[in-house]
Amino acid sequence: MSKHIEKLKKQLMEIAEVVNAFKSEAVQVRVVDRLLDAISETEKTDIEGAEMFLRKGRKLRSDDDQTFGRKKPGATKILNQLLNTEYFNASHSISDIAEYCKEQYEADFKTSELSGILLKLAKENKLKRERSHDNNRFEYVKV
DSSP, rough: HHHHHHHHHHHHHHHHHHHSSSSHHHHHHHHHHHHHHHHHHHHHHHHHHHHHHHTTTOOOOOOTBTTTTTTOOHHHHHHHHHHHGGGGGGGGEHHHHHHHHHHHHHHOHHHHHHHHHHHHHHTOOOSEEETTTTSSOOEEEOO
16 A cells, blocks of 8 residues: 555646746746646546656657557658658658658558648758649759
């Protein structure tokens, strides 16, 4: 029984550090409210899970989406990986790129998530951005 109390005490001290990191009392109250909401929403009293919820600032994903401590690569990382392959030897539209990422990397990106990164790569002269004559959409190809 005392092991459980010691564990709970330690977890509460860790949460107190997170809450007290905010100088504003109003912000601290909001953080505690979110913590309580997280506990009631998930119907879990696991303090570690609630603490992770606070640190990430969003709901925890299911184990299928994200394993704790390991995230799937983001759009920037995947597009930079594609630059090192032969994928961009042929021109591709944003929707083609999003579909390819979904198939090959199991990463379901919206085209709006990719467009800014592709534009940046074009400005850095890593990709060339051209309008397609067929559908008047932008296509990207290696320089």
